[in-house]
Each structure stands twice: as C-alpha cells, then as structure tokens.
Amino acid sequence: xxxxxxxxxxxxxxxxxxxxxxxxxxxxxxxxxxxxxxxxxxxxxxxxxxxxxxxxxxxxxxxxxxxxxxxxxxxxxxxxxxxxxxxxxxxxxxxxxxxxxxxxxxxxxxxxxxxxxxxxxxxxxxxxxxxxxxxxxxxxxxxxxxxxxxxxxxxxxxxxxxxxxxxxxxxxxxxxxxxxxxxxxxxxxxxxxxxxxxxxxxxxxxxxxxxxxxxxxxxxxxxxxxxxxxxxxxxxxxxxxxxxxxxxxxxxxxxxxxxxxxxxxxxxxxxxxxxxxxxxxx
Amino acid sequence: xxxxxxxxxxxxxxxxxxxxxxxxxxxxxxxxxxxxxxxxxxxxxxxxxxxxxxxxxxxxxxxxxxxxxxxxxxxxxxxxxxxxxxxxxxxxxxxxxxxxxxxxxxxxxxxxxxxxxxxxxxxxxxxxxxxxxxxxxxxxxxxxxxxxxxxxxxxxxxxxxxxxxxxxxxxxxxxxxxxxxxxxxxxxxxxxxxxxxxxxxxxxxxxxxxxxxxxxxxxxxxxxxxxxxxxxxxxxxxxxxxxxxxxxxxxxxxxxxxxxxxxxxxxxxxxxxxxxxxxxxxxxxxxxxxxxxxxxxxxxxxxxxxxxx
Numbered sequence: 001x002x003x004x005x006x007x008x009x010x011x012x013x014x015x016x017x018x019x020x021x022x023x024x025x026x027x028x029x030x031x032x033x034x035x036x037x038x039x040x041x042x043x044x045x046x047x048x049x050x051x052x053x054x055x056x057x058x059x060x061x062x063x064x065x066x067x068x069x070x071x072x073x074x075x076x077x078x079x080x081x082x083x084x085x086x087x088x089x090x091x092x093x094x095x096x097x098x099x100x101x102x103x104x105x106x107x108x109x110x111x112x113x114x115x116x117x118x119x120x121x122x123x124x125x126x127x128x129x130x131x132x133x134x135x136x137x138x139x140x141x142x143x144x145x146x147x148x149x150x151x152x153x154x155x156x157x158x159x160x161x162x163x164x165x166x167x168x169x170x171x172x173x174x175x176x177x178x179x180x181x182x183x184x185x186x187x188x189x190x191x192x193x194x195x196x197x198x199x200x201x202x203x204x205x206x207x208x209x210x211x212x213x214x215x216x217x218x219x220x221x222x223x224x225x226x227x228x229x230x231x232x233x234x235x236x237x238x239x240x241x242x243x244x245x246x247x248x249x250x251x252x253x254x255x256x257x258x259x260x261x262x263x264x265x266x267x268x269x270x271x272x273x274x275x276x277x278x279x280x281x282x
Numbered sequence: 283x284x285x286x287x288x289x290x291x292x293x294x295x296x297x298x299x300x301x302x303x304x305x306x307x308x309x310x311x312x313x314x315x316x317x318x319x320x321x322x323x324x325x326x327x328x329x330x331x332x333x334x335x336x337x338x339x340x341x342x343x344x345x346x347x348x349x350x351x352x353x354x355x356x357x358x359x360x361x362x363x364x365x366x367x368x369x370x371x372x373x374x375x376x377x378x379x380x381x382x383x384x385x386x387x388x389x390x391x392x393x394x395x396x397x398x399x400x401x402x403x404x405x406x407x408x409x410x411x412x413x414x415x416x417x418x419x420x421x422x423x424x425x426x427x428x429x430x431x432x433x434x435x436x437x438x439x440x441x442x443x444x445x446x447x448x449x450x451x452x453x454x455x456x457x458x459x460x461x462x463x464x465x466x467x468x469x470x471x472x473x474x475x476x477x478x479x480x481x482x483x484x485x486x487x488x489x490x491x492x493x494x495x496x497x498x499x500x501x502x503x504x505x506x507x508x509x510x511x512x513x514x515x516x517x518x519x520x521x522x523x524x525x526x527x528x529x530x531x532x533x534x535x536x537x538x539x540x541x542x543x544x545x546x547x548x549x550x551x552x553x554x555x556x557x558x559x560x561x562x563x564x565x566x567x568x569x570x571x572x573x574x575x576x577x578x579x580x581x582x583x584x585x586x587x588x589x590x591x
Contacts, residue, residue: 015391018383025400025460029413032412103301105294118309121567122516124520126312128550128563184297188301231411238418253415254412256412257412257413264403275467
C-alpha cells in the first residue's frame with residue numbers, strides 16, 4: 001500500500017518535471033510561430049506568445065520573396081531536389097544493402113569494411129575535389145551536384161540502416177524463392193524490398209529531412225536566385241535584415257519547417273525505429 | 283566437373299557483384315578519387331585559375347609552425363581551438379542531458395510516446411536555417427532573451443550574447459545541446475533492455491539508487507554511450523550551418539565562432555586557397571581518426587559488452 005503511494009508520487013513528480021522542461025524547450029519554437037503572426041513593429045516589444053494584433057501580412061509579404069524571385073520558386077526547387085534524392089537513395093542504397101546483407105561473393109567482408117569507413121569519413125575531404133570535378137563538367141549552378149552522387153549510393157548511412165534491417169529477415173525466404181526459380185533480382189524486388197518497407201520509409205524520411213536542411217552543399221553549388229532552395233531563400237532575408245523584414249522572415253521560417261512537421265507527425269513510428277536500429281546522427 | 287564448378291562459382295560472384303556496381307562506381311568516382319586528389323592538392327598552391335603548384339609541406343607548415351617568410355596562420359589555430367571547445371563542451375552535455383531525461387522517462391508513465399515526440403521536436407528542426415535565424419534573434423542584444431531578462435527579471439543591461447565574443451560560442455553550444463532527441467531515444471531503448479531483476483536483486487542487497495545507477499545502469503549502457511559519443515563527436519567536428527548563419531557567415535565576433543568547417547569553407551571558396559583548404563580537410567580527417575581510435579582503445583577498459591549469453 002505504502003509502495004503504491006510512493007510510486008504514484010514519483011510518477012507525478014516525473015510527469016511534472018518532464019512537462020515543465022518540455023515547455024521550456026519548446027518555447028523558442030512556439031515563440032517563432034507566434035511572432036510570424038505579429039505585426040512587424042510589435043515582434044520584439046511583445047515577448048508574449050499570443051499576438052496582440054493578429055496579421056497574415058508577414059506571410060503575404062514573405063511569399064513574394066526578395067527581388068523578383070518569390071518563395072514559391074524556392075519551395076519548388078527544394079522539392080525537386082528532395083524528391084530526386086529520395087528516389088535515388090531508396091533504389092540504390094537498397095540495392096547495395098541487398099548485396100551486403102543477402103548475397104555471397106568473394107571480397108564481401110572487405111567491401112563492407114570499406115563502406116563502414118566511408119560512413120565515418122568527414123565529408124570535407126571530398127568537398128573540394130568534388131567541386132573541381134563538377135565545375136569541369138559545367139554543373140555549377142545546377143541541381144546535378146546535389147543529386148547525381150545519390151544515384152551511386154554515396155549515403156553510406158542508409159546502406160548501413162538497410163543492411164541491419166535486411167539481415168534480420170529469415171534466410172529461408174530466399175532459399176524457397178530460389179527453389180521456385182526466382183533469380184537474385186526477383187528475390188530483391190519481390191521478397192526483400194516489400195519486407196524492408198519500414199526501413200525504406202525511414203530512409204525516405206531522413207533523406208528528405210537532411211536534403212531539405214543541407215545548407216552547405218546548396219550554398220556551394222547554387223549561385224543564381226532562380227535556382228535557390230528554401231534555406232538559401234531564408235539566408236537572403238538575413239543578409240538584407242532591416243527591422244521591416246523580420247516578420248516576413250519568421251513567416252517563411254515557419255513555412256520552411258512545415259514539411260518536416262508533417263512528415264514527422266504522420267510517420268513518427270518509423271523515426272523512432274530508424275534512430276534505434278542505427279543509433280547514429282540526427 | 284571441377285571446371286564446371288569453378289565456372290559456376292565465377293558466374294555466381296559476377297551476378298552478385300552486379301548489385302554492387304552503382305555503389306562501387308560511386309565509391310571510386312565520388313570518394314576514393316576525390317580523396318587522393320585532395321591529398322595531392324594539400325601539397326600545392328592552387329587558386330582554381332592557374333594549375334596547382336607543388337609546394338611540398340608548406341600548407342601544413344603554415345598551419346602549425348610558420349617562420350618569417352611564411353608566418354603561422356593564427357586564425358587556423360584559433361578555429362581549431364574554438365572547434366575543440368565546442369565539441370568537448372557540447373557533446374558531453376548533450377549526452378548527460380539525454381541520459382537524464384531518458385531515465386526520467388523510463389517509468390511506467392502513460393504519456394511516454396507523447397513526451398518522446400515532444401522532446402524530439404528540437405532535433406527535428408534544429409539543423410535548419412530557420413532555427414539558426416531564430417537563434418540569432420533570440421540571443422541578440424535587443425532579442426527575446428534580453429527582453430525577458432530585463433522585463434521580467436529586472437536585469438540591467440544584459441549582454442548582447444550573439445555579438446559578444448565571450449558568449450557567442452555558448453549560444454551555439456546551447457543550440458547543439460538543445461537537440462538531444464536522438465541520443466535520448468536510443469538511451470531510452472537501452473534502458474528498457476536492462477532486466478528489472480538486476481535492480482530488484484540490488485535493492486534486496488541494500489544498494490541505494492545512486493549505487494544502482496553506477497553499478498547497473500551505467501555499465502549496461504556503456505556500449506551505447508560509447509557509440510553515441512563517437513558519432514556525436516564526429517558530427518560536431520563538422521558543424522557548419524549554425525555557425526554560418528548565427529555569425530553571418532564570418533565566424534565573428536572576433537572569430538569566436540569560427541568553426542573549423544567554416545574557416546575551411548572561407549579559405550577554399552572565399553579566398554580561393556584550394557590547396558590550403560584541402561590540407562585543412564586532411565588535418566580534420568586525422569584528428570577525427572585519432573579521436574575515434576583513442577575512444578576505441580579507452581573503451582576496452584570502460585565498456586562492458588555483457589557476458590554474451
């Protein structure tokens with residue numbers, strides 16, 4: 001009896017601490033959302049969360065962007081790049097993972113070790129030569145440097161994630177399919193891929209998020225505003241920061257986070273699973 | 283028969299390698315070749331306009347030693363120092379915080395999935411330019427934090443956090459620690475794996491909560507902690523976006539937020555010193571490799587992987 005009361009008190013205390021801490025942590029995000037609906041001149045004089053005067057003006061003005069290019073273009077560009085990267089990673093990382101997880105061939109351990117080393121490699125070592133190579137192809141100020149490498153399974157993280165998952169599938173499936181006359185490619189498309197769906201969804205999610213936020217490469221390769229992505233568009237606001245542009249900048253910041261929110265809340269389960277099976281990054 | 287078998291084995295191998303072709307091509311074109319190329323460039327003076335000029339070890343010499351003719355690059359050493367400080371403060375803090383919250387949540391509370399979601403939101407959003415922009419405003423001299431400090435707590439003249447070289451780096455550390463969601467989720471999963479009987483046996487033997495934490499929880503989690511430590515360190519060394527946006531692309535004030543990546547970017551792409559930037563990339567590679575090796579070696583005595591039941 002005494003034990004039960006003690007446990008209840010401890011649960012109540014934990015709930016309380018978790019909630020207070022959580023509110024504190026989320027305050028900046030909530031403030032950002034509130035600020036995007038405040039009138040520009042009241043944003044900083046009003047630290048409260050409920051706007052005294054509610055306005056959509058920031059969104060209307062922000063959407064027009066700076067100069068002649070509107071935010072619609074930036075969103076379109078970001079979506080094009082993200083979609084291509086997602087498709088490439090799903091196909092080519094899974095193909096590679098299938099070979100490492102399910103097939104037998106000479107030198108497999110060696111190549112797997114190489115793949116794991118590339119996982120830890122700091123990207124800076126390849127940044128400059130890649131830039132020089134892409135420049136010699138005439139690919140600067142196009143989406144190609146951001147997208148093409150993904151078609152060669154360069155994101156080792158997702159190979160690792162998919163290998164971990166595919167290894168857990170029962171081996172007998174492949175064997176019985178083989179007896180029924182199914183080739184390696186058939187096993188990949190008809191058996192392994194459908195069963196790997198949860199890990200593939202995790203791949204889609206994280207590829208999208210990281211590509212959406214990949215400011216460094218976009219900064220490096222995209223020069224003209226018509227090619228800019230959402231993060232690059234936001235930077236334009238920072239550069240031309242006058243008091244009057246804070247409101248529109250916050251409004252567009254909020255919009256830029258919306259796709260991440262939607263993905264996260266609709267597919268939460270896969271986020272958690274992906275983080276736990278690999279335990280890396282994020 | 284023997285020949286037939288060998289032929290079959292070769293065919294078997296080839297058909298497996300077919301699946302690996304895209305990755306192998308990618309590895310050679312986008313990883314191995316660029317690595318060798320950048321190692322070569324690190325021994326040259328290269329500005330993208332003239333062909334690379336071989337200068338031996340001079341880039342490395344300028345970074346660490348220097349003389350009258352080629353003075354030492356103090357900004358480089360400063361960026362190294364700033365980055366080390368950032369990594370060694372932010373990563374341990376982040377992991378301690380993640381573990382503390384995970385332990386708080388490791389009870390039979392009904393709302394755990396909801397809390398987990400709530401606490402992951404900063405990690406979900408933290409890497410974006412939007413949040414970096416927000417951070418810049420939160421901690422500016424006339425920003426939100428100071429509005430609260432002077433308005434609610436009556437603090438006189440609070441410092442301009444972002445533009446004060448004493449505090450600027452700490453705003454970035456705070457931003458990094460704020461994103462503790464991933465290690466927290468991993469720790470929570472790890473805590474659930476520890477058999478409850480261990481704790482029961484320990485409390486029968488009269489071990490208090492603190493004792494239980496150091497004798498059971500920490501050793502059981504040690505492989506996970508160690509893994510997270512390495513991975514968080516590797517990614518912290520490469521941080522770029524936040525420092526770039528918060529400091530307006532210059533690493534200021536007074537180079538106090540000049541992260542290694544940011545300085546490498548400026549050297550390579552703003553000052554067109556591609557050879558020097560390549561040398562910097564290789565120094566970073568060596569540092570990360572050395573720290574990882576050190577962590578692995580240290581883990582031998584500190585990490586317990588269980589008795590392999």
